Amino acid sequence: MVEIPEHLRKRAEAARAKAEAAKGGSATSETKETETVADTPSETPSSGDEKIPAHLLDRGVPAGNQPSISEPSDVPPAQSGPQAGQGPDGHNQRLLTVVKAGSIQDVKTTPTDKVHVWPHLLIAEFLAALAITLFTTLFSIVVNAPLLELADFNRTPNPSKAPWYFLGLQELLTMFHPMVAGVTIPGMGIFLLIMAPFIDKNPSNKPEHRKFAISLMTVHLMFWAVLVMIGSFFRGPGFNFVFPWEGGLFFEL
């Protein structure tokens, strides 16, 4: 005979006691029931099972017959054979065990808190677009784009500067061979940027777990920003170093 797990046996016993108490209580007295109930709590497995009707927890008995049955459940299922098929609609069902979802399902995705794109996201986007349009328009009313004299191949302006985002490269040109400054370094830069996700194997996106990556990037960005600043504001005639407050500003956007 299959051994019934300890906790299920206890639960069944408790339920049987309860059912019996209820049956007797209706006939005799209320006190008996309260006594039985007072006995059982130590044996009741958990409060979560209270929703399940007690008679369904009786393992030895077909569901259809349960309310009227009061024999002990160590009657093996084979012996209750004659009663088979006497449940509702001819079925013979009983509750074998209760398995809570969490114990067998491996729930990987926790439900995420989501909001509707309209209006939450679209309004933010619309306002951002409006703000930047306003800013650009107002700025354009106040500041004119530069238009110097007609291009002249015979008059090289001193200094000649690249657009501001390339001034870091032009700054490097003062230190390295043009091939290194103009091709190798920017080429390596773009290549390393592209490779970043394949080099950085750290799976975390928390700043405290990726101090090295963040420091490295910050150092490079700062290095680049400083080079662009120097190239923009601190380089005068002959691309020599000047202080803008002394030698003047040589910068056009």
Next chain:
Amino acid sequence: MAETNGDKAAGQALKEKLGQIGGKVQDSQTWTAIFRPGSIFRKGYTDSPRNRSYVIMNSVLYHLHPVKVKRHAVKVSYTLCLGGLSFFLFIFLTVTGIFLMFFYRPTAAQAWDDIQTLQTAVGFGLLVRNMHRWGAHLMVLTVFLHMARVFYHGAYKPPREFNWVIGVILLTLTLLLSFTGYLLPWDQLALWAVTVGTNMMGYTPVFGEQVRFVLLGGVEIGTDTLLRWYTLHVLMLPFVLIIFLAIHFWRVRKDGGISGPL
């Protein structure tokens, strides 16, 4: 008192009339041909979760946005709107750029004069040129900051590593777009900035001379360079950029929306 009642009745009648006209328009074949079944323009909008979904689901916006996003994704403090602003600036620059194209001929003899005329003789010419130029600088900035933002959030990590690669390509394309546009005014600033830039590219190992020749359309910067860079600026680079943008946006959604929260 009587008069206000009369006004009320008249107002009521007008409202009814307008409602009837509105209903007729919304039932017409033209209207139903334009707006899909379920569109809020067909059945009206009252604020409900279902209608909020329909706004996206039954409009072209569905190509860009899902119906719902993670709550933290709409926090401005997370994205700073940088990616969206870069895209918006691209549209902004396309619109202002098309305006400029009406008044500009990309030849060494005419380019500078055309811009001079645009600024002095065309209504809003100066303003639109300013907007195009400042918008362009701003776009370089927002694209760059967007990259920095994505890096600091670790948003390039799997499964988003390919979208990061696309992003770096988009950054490069943005710089190229800005740089090709820099030559077009054909003034001293344009000419010599581009001279500095292309001289550097001439130092590419092995193919240096060829690279420079292809870029300049000759051995020296001249009217051929102008035409070449104009075509790159108004047609080829935007075309390539749009293709990569489409992949970029598609992957944002396929990779599970924006990253985070931290």
